[in-house]
Amino acid sequence: MHIAKYNANGNDFIIFHTFVEVDRSTLAQQLCDRQKGVGADGLIVLLPHSEYDFKWQFYNNDGSIASMCGNGTRACAHYAFTNQLADASMRFLTGAGVITSVVENDVVETELTTPKVLSESFEENGLTWHFCDTGVPHLVTFVEDIGCFDKVIARQMRYKYNANVNYARLEKNALHVRTYERGVEDETLACGTGMAACFYSAYRQKLVGTSATIYPISGDELSLRIVDQKLFFKGSVQKVFETVLDL
Ligand SMILES: N[C@H](CCC[C@H](N)C(=O)O)C(=O)O
Numbered sequence: 001m002h003i004a005k006y007n008a009n010g011n012d013f014i015i016f017h018t019f020v021e022v023d024r025s026t027l028a029q030q031l032c033d034r035q036k037g038v039g040a041d042g043l044i045v046l047l048p049h050s051e052y053d054f055k056w057q058f059y060n061n062d063g064s065i066a067s068m069c070g071n072g073t074r075a076c077a078h079y080a081f082t083n084q085l086a087d088a089s090m091r092f093l094t095g096a097g098v099i100t101s102v103v104e105n106d107v108v109e110t111e112l113t114t115p116k117v118l119s120e121s122f123e124e125n126g127l128t129w130h131f132c133d134t135g136v137p138h139l140v141t142f143v144e145d146i147g148c149f150d151k152v153i154a155r156q157m158r159y160k161y162n163a164n165v166n167y168a169r170l171e172k173n174a175l176h177v178r179t180y181e182r183g184v185e186d187e188t189l190a191c192g193t194g195m196a197a198c199f200y201s202a203y204r205q206k207l208v209g210t211s212a213t214i215y216p217i218s219g220d221e222l223s224l225r226i227v228d229q230k231l232f233f234k235g236s237v238q239k240v241f242e243t244v245l246d247l
Pocket of ligand 1: 068136164182184190194
């Protein structure tokens with residue numbers, strides 16, 4: 001099995017393409033295991049599709065299926081273009097709907113799904129939470145010091161609301177974001193839909209304009225912009241290696 005390992009600003013993925021659509025939850029757990037496998041936050045499998053350039057299967061590293069993955073869309077778009085599976089501008093089907101991504105060298109911009117507010121903002125654990133869906137559900141809280149990211153609180157909120165949990169610090173027109181990711185069950189170095197949820201929550205409160213620079217804990221720089229209620233997420237991706245596994 002030919003696979004590629006991608007790094008999307010600290011969120012890392014194993015990617016391959018195939019004609020065979022089967023449940024790959026167990027394979028995802030095996031390949032994503034950082035001690036016994038290749039190691040990654042998720043597995044992305046590209047499959048043929050009659051209407052779009054391809055469709056994908058996305059698995060978190062615990063084998064759970066997620067409908068969307070912002071960083072994953074950028075990595076798999078680069079993979080698809082590099083492997084001549086799609087042109088530089090492509091449309092592919094995810095569990096959250098059709099995604100458009102555009103590849104330009106190592107920079108990829110994805111038009112995410114239309115964001116949805118999931119509840120009124122609320123207080124819990126001494127913090128104000130905003131709840132939205134940017135392809136998957138995200139809780140967002142704004143803090144003065146991103147160092148106060150509390151994994152115990154994040155884990156508790158993740159299970160109570162079955163959502164990813166983000167702490168964000170606003171700085172002029174930039175956001176610093178830390179994310180506890182559902183399905184990884186830990187903080188990841190970057191979470192695309194999480195960064196988008198933080199930007200969208202800040203935009204709705206008029207804390208940022210129609211675009212902003214976002215810094216995940218990896219320190220990389222990404223950008224988000226909103227046009228006619230559509231979110232555009234842009235940043236670099238890196239193919240770390242490709243190899244053949246005798247699976
Ligand atoms: N862990 C997420 C899916 C991956 C999201 C993240 N890796 C991204 O870049 O959006 C969930 O199960 O809701």
